[in-house]
Amino acid sequence: MANRPPPWLPAANAQAGLVTRRQLRRLGLSHHYVDTQLDAGRWQEISGTVLATTTGELTRTQLMWAGVLHAGPASALGGLTALERHGLERWSRDEVTVLVAKSHNLEPIAGVRFVETRRPVQLLTSSKPLPTWRVEPAALLWAGYQPVTRSAYGLLAACVQQGLTTPYRLDGWITRMRPLRRAKPFRRLLGDLAAGVQSAAERDVLTMCDRFGIPRPHHQTRRTDSAGRLRFTDAEWRLADGRVVALEVDGGFHMTVEHWSADIERHRQLVATGVIVVRCTAIELREHPERVVRDLIALGVLESSA
Incomplete structure (x- = not known):
């Protein structure tokens, strides 16, 4: 006859291989039974309360x-x-x-x-x-x-x-x-x-605009780049002469090699369609918004229709 599974197995399976001493006592398992598993190296003690029915480093x-x-x-x-x-x-x-x-x-x-x-x-x-x-x-x-x-x-x-x-x-x-x-x-x-703001950076853009008297931009505007891909700009303004200025805000994850390379390509392909792309970091937008405002004003954003 096949060996029956140990009585603690259902509880351990439900708790990623962990059980408590109280659960074991309720199942009728003595301190001696637990000590035998620990001494044999089949289990490990995580705390005075918790035991792992597995060995090695705990998973997340x-x-x-x-x-x-x-x-x-x-x-x-x-x-x-x-x-x-x-x-x-x-x-x-x-x-x-x-x-x-x-x-x-x-x-x-x-x-x-x-x-x-x-x-x-x-x-x-x-x-x-x-x-x-x-x-x-x-x-x-x-x-x-x-x-x-x-x-x-x-x-x-x-x-x-x-x-x-x-x-x-x-x-x-x-x-x-x-x-x-x-x-x-x-x-x-x-x-x-x-109202449509999808990130803290976008909120900072609105705060910057209100503080310095710049028209609020359109957010997450759909655009097709020079390669035919659908893109969404973080913020953009349409100038009086018909040109479009887009502000792209780079967060910390943009500094990884993969994102940095993708952002360069995105920038180039948007510029190729005639969009003026201005980039800043989220830190600069928060700590030195006047620098971003200076460049936006130089491009004519004050006269835009947002």
Whole structure:
């Protein structure tokens, strides 16, 4: 007769190969059984609470499970870790964030940061097998306490741009999460996003225009380049003489070799159609907008019809 699978296997399979000592006790497995697995090198102890039924370095998912299982039922992935689980790209951090109602002097786990919150952790958690905060509260709470304001705005814009949520859902959660730091500026940002602004950089363009008295541009205009490809410009103005000035804002990811090469090609093929392309970095737009304004004015944008 074939050997029966061990009683802990279903729980381990559901939790990326991790189990807690409490789960094992409920299954009738003694300390002696656990010690035998550890001594034989078949399992490894992650903390005084959590065991891995695998060997070797933990995977990313296992580390997330380790943090939540160690913290107990009133815990869930939060912050950028939660958003990573929901599919947010280019914002992940190596450290896993676990939100807990009360720490109870939790034993530390390498690679996991336990953050106390008074928010109702379980009520804000999605139905995913791995307890994870919903997109909106995870994004808003992280943004509310992020010391760099631009990063806070950028995260909310990225969540909308990548299709994880909408400005309307985020606005509704601002009300549900009262009190929330930066609630008023967040609502202004969401108003811009709902009106069509797709990134924090685009919002900075509008701020620059209003500050220096430049007509607001058209955003994400469809254009066909010299190679016949469909392109979308970040911002553009139509001058009085019929020419078009396009402002392209380069973020940090544009500095990779692949994006830099693609941007050069994009620039050339737009210019070949007669569009005047002006480029700046997101940092320059934020820190020195007057430099960008100077060049736009020199090109005649003040007389444009946007």
